[in-house]
Amino acid sequence: xxxxxxxxxxxxxxxxxxxxxxxxxxxxxxxxxxxxxxxxxxxxxxxxxxxxxxxxxxxxxxxxxxxxxxxxxxxxxxxxxxxxxxxxxxxxxxxxxxxxxxxxxxxxxxxxxxxxxxxxxxxxxxxxxxxxxxxxxxxxxxxxxxxxxxxxxxxxxxxxxxxxxxxxxxxxxxxxxxxxxxxxxxxxxxxxxxxxxxxxxxxxxxxxxxxxxxxxxxxxxxxxxxxxxxxxxxxxxxxxxxxxxxxxxxxxxxxxxxxxxxxxxxxxxxxxxxxxxxxxxxxxxxxxxxxxxxxxxxxxxxxxxxxxxxxxxxxxxxxxxxxxxxxxxxxxxxxxxxxxxxxxxxxxxxxxxxx
Amino acid sequence: xxxxxxxxxxxxxxxxxxxxxxxxxxxxxxxxxxxxxxxxxxxxxxxxxxxxxxxxxxxxxxxxxxxxxxxxxxxxxxxxxxxxxxxxxxxxxxxxxxxxxxxxxxxxxxxxxxxxxxxxxxxxxxxxxxxxxxxxxxxxxxxxxxxxxxxxxxxxxxxxxxxxxxxxxxxxxxxxxxxxxxxxxxxxxxxxxxxxxxxxxxxxxxxxxxxxxxxxxxxxxxxxxxxxxxxxxxxxxxxxxxxxxxxxxxxxxxxxxxxxxxxxxx
Ligand SMILES: Cc1ncc(C[n+]2csc(CCOP(=O)(O)OP(=O)(O)O)c2C)c(N)n1
Ligand code: SF4
Ligand SMILES: [Mg+2]
Numbered sequence: 301x302x303x304x305x306x307x308x309x310x311x312x313x314x315x316x317x318x319x320x321x322x323x324x325x326x327x328x329x330x331x332x333x334x335x336x337x338x339x340x341x342x343x344x345x346x347x348x349x350x351x352x353x354x355x356x357x358x359x360x361x362x363x364x365x366x367x368x369x370x371x372x373x374x375x376x377x378x379x380x381x382x383x384x385x386x387x388x389x390x391x392x393x394x395x396x397x398x399x400x401x402x403x404x405x406x407x408x409x410x411x412x413x414x415x416x417x418x419x420x421x422x423x424x425x426x427x428x429x430x431x432x433x434x435x436x437x438x439x440x441x442x443x444x445x446x447x448x449x450x451x452x453x454x455x456x457x458x459x460x461x462x463x464x465x466x467x468x469x470x471x472x473x474x475x476x477x478x479x480x481x482x483x484x485x486x487x488x489x490x491x492x493x494x495x496x497x498x499x500x501x502x503x504x505x506x507x508x509x510x511x512x513x514x515x516x517x518x519x520x521x522x523x524x525x526x527x528x529x530x531x532x533x534x535x536x537x538x539x540x541x542x543x544x545x546x547x548x549x550x551x552x553x554x555x556x557x558x559x560x561x562x563x564x565x566x567x568x569x570x571x572x573x574x575x576x577x578x579x580x581x582x583x584x585x586x587x588x589x590x591x592x593x594x595x596x597x598x599x600x601x602x603x604x605x606x607x608x609x610x611x612x613x614x615x616x617x618x619x620x621x622x623x624x625x626x627x628x629x630x631x632x633x634x635x636x637x638x639x640x641x642x643x644x645x646x647x648x649x650x651x652x653x654x655x
Numbered sequence: 656x657x658x659x660x661x662x663x664x665x666x667x668x669x670x671x672x673x674x675x676x677x678x679x680x681x682x683x684x685x686x687x688x689x690x691x692x693x694x695x696x697x698x699x700x701x702x703x704x705x706x707x708x709x710x711x712x713x714x715x716x717x718x719x720x721x722x723x724x725x726x727x728x729x730x731x732x733x734x735x736x737x738x739x740x741x742x743x744x745x746x747x748x749x750x751x752x753x754x755x756x757x758x759x760x761x762x763x764x765x766x767x768x769x770x771x772x773x774x775x776x777x778x779x780x781x782x783x784x785x786x787x788x789x790x791x792x793x794x795x796x797x798x799x800x801x802x803x804x805x806x807x808x809x810x811x812x813x814x815x816x817x818x819x820x821x822x823x824x825x826x827x828x829x830x831x832x833x834x835x836x837x838x839x840x841x842x843x844x845x846x847x848x849x850x851x852x853x854x855x856x857x858x859x860x861x862x863x864x865x866x867x868x869x870x871x872x873x874x875x876x877x878x879x880x881x882x883x884x885x886x887x888x889x890x891x892x893x894x895x896x897x898x899x900x901x902x903x904x905x906x907x908x909x910x911x912x913x914x915x916x917x918x919x920x921x
Contacts, residue, residue, distance in 0.1 A: 324752070324755065326752065350755040352751065352755065352785075354748070354781070355777050356777060358748070358777070359748045359778055359781060362741065362742065362749045362778070363748050365752060366721070366750060366751060366754075367753065367755065367756040369753060370753050370760075372757075374752065388742050388745075389745070396740070497719050498719075498757065498760070499736070500716060500735065500736055500737050502716065506731065506735065506736070506737060507737045507738075508737065509739045509740065510722075510738070510739075512728060
């Protein structure tokens with residue numbers, strides 16, 4: 301039963317979590333994501349699930365750690381300041397190979413910043429965020445439908461690869477209302493969670509969820525094992541959207557709400573006779589390197605647009621062919637910093653004439 | 656372990672003649688291994704009492720332990736149970752997540768005084784205040800054992816540690832925190848008691864209290880808390896016997912043993 305609904309992005313995340321079988325949510329209020337805990341505090345208890353408003357984001361991420369360790373699907377959500385507090389727990393989850401979903405509805409920063417749309421937590425999300433050298437899966441929705449679809453995907457990928465997964469959206473995507481087809485969860489074949497703690501019955505092995513590796517070579521082996529898993533992830537799970545890239549001589553690249561505005565600007569450019577396309581990464585980790593490699597075989601001109609002074613642009617530069625040009629246009633987060641389609645069209649025109 | 660085997664204090668099995676009566680065995684919930692604890696450390700005795708309580712309620716196979724960061728981090732090496740290792744101070748939050756998702760399990764944390772009474776105060780107070788149906792074993796040895804004997808929130812006034820070389824100064828460092836009393840103020844707490852393992856009498860009493868704490872959870876009666884005073888001879892710079900004596904002469908007068916909350920009168 302696929303219903304057609306009209307809902308907020310944040311609500312779509314909460315609905316998808318329930319559809320994905322998540323019955324445990326732990327969170328702490330912070331704008332612009334509070335619709336998620338509000339929705340789940342209402343909907344989880346009647347389903348036999350648990351909702352806890354934790355004492356802090358540190359409390360919440362560790363409750364997620366404890367619940368995930370028993371093998372259930374569980375989730376937390378927050379924004380900038382709260383995501384910073386969760387980094388310790390995310391590092392421990394990564395070190396313990398625990399799945400779990402973290403939703404980050406970005407706000408402006410650093411510090412208390414503000415609640416306006418921001419993409420300045422790209423580095424924090426894609427570089428691991430906490431200590432020790434690890435990565436998490438990062439999915440970047442650009443619509444309410446994708447908030448729903450990618451939240452379900454986050455649960456599946458996290459379970460399959462035993463890596464925490466983050467849904468990373470800006471406040472525009474979290475707060476806007478759009479139509480949503482709430483289709484049933486995909487039937488993915490998932491590995492058994494035979495590592496989960498559940499009480500050791502006679503004859504069963506002892507299960508320990510830990511991140512302490514003191515034996516000779518143990519820690520190093522862990523790092524190489526995870527490195528190989530990240531590579532597998534990059535090969536199999538990279539996702540992106542391409543719009544009119546086949547004949548493009550300029551490819552605009554952006555994620556989240558910026559990609560939506562860029563799409564409108566690209567239509568304007570096409571109408572003006574310019575061969576401009578869009579490459580929108582959907583997985584930020586793994587970064588869809590293969591798409592940039594392929595496109596930069598023909599197209600040598602890339603324009604990266606972000607709501608920051610430039611973070612994803614570094615990954616773009618690392619991914620395109622050596623002879624490709626990568627330029628950048630950024631609007632660091634803050635009140636009134638969301639660019640208009642006309643503004644982006646001007647940027648496209650400037651770069652296009654130069655190409 | 657077969658009935659003809661007994662453990663020495665060092666944990667090595669001795670064969671006994673059949674005519675001899677077996678009076679001291681290893682609890683089933685403990686593994687047959689040597690611990691890394693220093694001579695005279697009270698962590699070992701407290702481990703044993705926790706294991707005995709688990710044996711008595713026959714809950715080993717349904718227990719999930721949550722280890723903290725400190726000298727007791729190797730909980731999984733000694734207890735024959737499933738274990739989650741929590742970040743420093745966060746064990747009560749981890750235990751909350753585990754218990755809420757598996758409410759048919761027995762979940763306990765085992766935490767030191769640096770872990771619980773310093774970095775983890777927020778997590779312990781709120782888990783207790785929510786009345787989580789978990790058991791917390793809090794080992795107060797007035798110092799950060801694992802990191803080399805720095806000052807803890809429980810360090811006695813005047814006590815010299817590696818970061819209070821002139822002795823703890825209450826004017827600047829505050830006073831040692833009495834956690835068993837503090838938590839007993841919270842409505843969410845069902846049981847709170849302080850015990851010690853420095854004498855046979857206190858060990859017997861500690862055994863009883865730890866059992867009561869687990870009974871609270873077995874009967875689904877809510878949050879139970881045990882503060883166990885403990886010796887850390889290594890970081891106190893004392894011989895095991897002198898350290899054991901210090902528990903009675905210095906710690907118990909400031910941290911009185913007793914039951915501070917017992918809502919079901921168990
Ligand atoms: C966030 C963080 N800060 C500091 C440490 C270092 N550390 C490890 S154990 C410990 C204190 C342990 O003392 P306690 O909890 O009293 O346990 P004990 O060893 O005395 O039993 C500290 C500070 C850490 N592991 N993580
Ligand atoms: S350092 Fe102290 S607490 Fe740690 S094992 Fe040695 S005696 Fe025990
Ligand atoms: Mg200590």
